[in-house]
Amino acid sequence: MSEVVLDQLPVTRLKGVGTQLAMKLARLRIHSVQDLLFHLPIRYLDRTRITPIGALQPNSDVVIEGDIRGCDLAFGRRRSLICRVQDHTGIITLRFFHFSTAQRQNLARGGKLRCFGEVRAGSTGLEMYHPEYQFLDENPAKQPLQQHLTAVYPVAEGVNQQRLRTIIDQALALLSDRSLTEFLEQDNAAPSLGDAIKFLHQPPADAPLDLLASGEHPAQQRLAFEEMLAHQLSLLRLRQAIRQHRAPELKGDDTVLLEFLASLPFPLTNAQQRVSQEIKQDLEKPSPMLRLLQGDVGSGKTVVSAIAALQCVASGRQVALMAPTEILAEQHRNNFTRWLEPLGIQIAWLTGKVKGKARERQLAMIGTGDAQIAIGTHALFQDQVQFHGLGLIIIDEQHRFGVHQRLALRNKGQHGQIPHQLVMTATPIPRTLAMSAYADLDCSIIDELPPGRSPVSTVVISNQRRLEVVERVRNACAQGCQTYWVCTLIEESELLEAEAAEATADALHLLLPELPIGLIHGRLKPAEKAATMSAFKAGEIQLLVATTVIEVGVDVPNASLMVIENPERLGLAQLHQLRGRVGRGQAESYCVLLYSPPLSAAGSQRLAIMRQTHDGFQIAEKDLQLRGPGEVLGTRQTGDVMLHIADLQRDGHLLPEIRRTAEKLLTKSPDRVSAIIRRWLGETDHFSQV
Structure with a gap:
């Protein structure tokens, strides 16, 4: 079966996939058999070996086998069905909060069970909540364990793991050496596309879980390379298409x-x-x-x-x-x-x-x-x-x-x-x-700042010392400096941000009655914003309370102090942008990051980076590590880098080779370019329609 057929073979051609299930799979961007093959696991479970009950540890996913020793209803805050299972090393409780009468009767009859689930510490000792289980007959050898690790997939409502595994198994059965076209020259060290897909859906029991968890296994890297290549080709083809148009030659005199x-x-x-x-x-x-x-x-x-x-x-x-x-x-x-x-x-x-x-x-x-x-x-x-x-x-x-x-x-x-x-x-x-x-x-x-620009000293202070910060503002303004006080909210609501800024301005009016204080936020009319900014630039306002609307473009050389409330709620790049509003004149400048304790580990790390460096590119790299490309680029840009397998931070080392491969394909094998883009981007490649 050719790659084109797999690409065009709808999931409804698979056993057990009707119209209703196909609609649910579409929410996972699965429409064809090929889409199923590229719907990769997010983690793996080991069902290849049985763990003795006596050796179980809490918070582990395991397979156990044992005899049913009893099954009863338990009444507490929630009614539950509890079933006691024992092997020669110990006993464990299976607990079900949702169960049927038939299930209760079947478990009450005794017999031997094989169960898979997460072990937890419960009121009866070690317990499993809603484990998967099967009854074993007199000869368990006829019901062998899994020979490979069990995949856990991203799912949608109405599509559970077992159902997805069953239909992906059917898709894998259709996958042969020739059913997925190789568009790239084979590197002997790298697996073929088909081998990489088979491995990632069904890794052998001895597969290196650490590499799979980190996304660094050669099979994952093989797919990451081609996915990133598809994005690269899409943009380079766009550039190529635009460059074929004519533009005015702008050669005016100087x-x-x-x-x-x-x-x-x-x-x-x-x-x-x-x-x-x-x-x-x-x-x-x-x-x-x-x-x-x-x-x-x-x-x-x-x-x-x-x-x-x-x-x-x-x-x-x-x-x-x-x-x-x-x-x-x-x-x-x-x-x-x-x-x-x-x-x-x-x-x-x-x-x-x-x-x-x-x-x-x-x-x-x-x-x-x-x-x-x-x-x-x-x-x-x-x-x-x-x-x-x-x-x-x-x-x-x-x-x-x-x-x-x-x-x-x-x-x-x-x-x-x-x-x-x-x-x-x-x-x-x-x-x-x-x-x-x-x-x-x-x-x-x-990569060069104008002469005379001095770095801004950044300090991190808890909101519990807010009054000390207010005094610092008073002293700075008394010496003729101007100050920004920036209010941030985690909700993306202009109304709530405006209300927070207004409340802060009112409080500062009471604490600093001698200072002329201005207020600027996104809900003000343009004329009001312009008037306030003009007054601040002219020195008529000494303290400007603002939302993050002042993040870019505002230039007041006399402003040498900035206070940013709740800086832990902002990304590094945005904090760097805000801090850049001060330090534009000759005076020594300061930025106070006024955080609300307790700080998360990530929040603490972000603020420490702001204190340590003023290099925007270094800050941007750290921001990418902490928040990912979608957040760094902004929500409007995330659709442009929608990677499902690759990770720009982890797989960035592949980019130079990807760039070389993309340019070679565009020059020597343009017929392959569309096929690679279609395989990975499908209909989302609307940027290339130029």
Whole structure:
């Protein structure tokens, strides 16, 4: 049976799988026989040997055999059926909270049982709750034990382990040496795809459980390699397809750029100059730039993006700059207006909250080309936004957007051309994530901070010392410094966050009546947020109580103290972003992490890392270890790296070879590429439909 048939053979062709069960299996993303083969165990049970009852230890999964010595109802907080089983070494109680009359009668008749379950310490001594069991006849040798470890699978409602094992056994019976096509050149050290699948569903009794538990067994690594390869191929094919389109060649003269650089109150760092040159060369080419610009907090990415925008404008094309939040988009508008309007460049402003006549005016400016640069939120890629000649798209804080959103703006190009794309992030991306989630992008890194930036001293203090922290704020503000007080909530609710921030602001007003205190959160109107931020920048507000809306883009050089409440609720990358709001001026700066005891082990580890390092890339690597790729990239991006077998942190060492294999396949065996992607991603590979 060929691989295509296994791929197309519906699970309903297997014995015992009807329409109802097929619908339940679909919840596990199982539709075909091949899907069953790739539905791998999460752990294993050892049913290959019998353990004497006298040798049992609590919290172990074991097989026992023994004679039934009694079966009775027990009445306590819950009625239960208890059955006593004895072998020549000891006795154990089987306890059932859910049982039928027939089950009770069968167990009461005596006989010999083989049971499998978890041993627990109970009120009668050692007990098993709801074990699996079978009656043994006079000759137990006719009922042999399992010859291999027993798989435990991810299940869904209505699909229990035994049912899943039965139908997977049928799928394995259809698996032959030729039924799964090998798309990769065989490495003699690595198992074939078919052998790896058989091994992982039915490992022999002596299989190395430590390697299987850690995901490092060669059979698991063989499958992890191909799964990660499928993701890599999907993104590289996307990149290949986009590169086949034409893009405007942006070769405008440097007159305006030189005027802009002369107006800046600071020189560019070497890193900014290097990255600007990389972008300049990309923009001059007739194929679309796809570049990721990484830079730690405060490294000067915005200036680099302005230089790229000027090159585009000087070539007679428009620029779209998109940010994930209004407060960050507003920050960009303020910077670009201050820098570029004196050079005669018009800037349009478009967010979801710009409505009515004001919206019509902004749309008209974009549509006629009167505005050379449009800045806003995701409102920029709505259908009614028509550009006059879009040449460059700049997307800030890329981790807040998915690949599909990154691609939506490219359709705004004209005359069969698509715009260049510059994607920026101040959240350093670990190398393994950059090589996988962003395989379709070239990468530039600003690895140098502007001169004069000093590290922020970070201290971790219990909330029980809150009044000491309040005094610290009073003293700092008395010396002319400004302070952020950041409120965080674990619930993702703008309303609850706003209420928490308001309550904190009220409490601080009572404790610090002499200080001008401001409040900013996501539920304020844009005009109110802008007014508050302006007052804080101007020094009219000394203490700003805020939610995490100030995470990115807020630049107040005089702010030199930040207090973050409940920092244990945030990821490392977000804490690093928040901390980056201080230390932007010449004064020595501090960040106080005000945690609520008791701290979990993971929370304690996160806060210790924040105290030990200011290196954003090191922090990002630790964040990936602690939280996984979905959390690090953000919920909108998780669909882009939906790995079921591979683990980016554990299997990151495979990525260089995966990258080489992917590029070789795209060049020499393009016919295999679609088959590999379809095998692992199926219908989810919508990014390659370009």
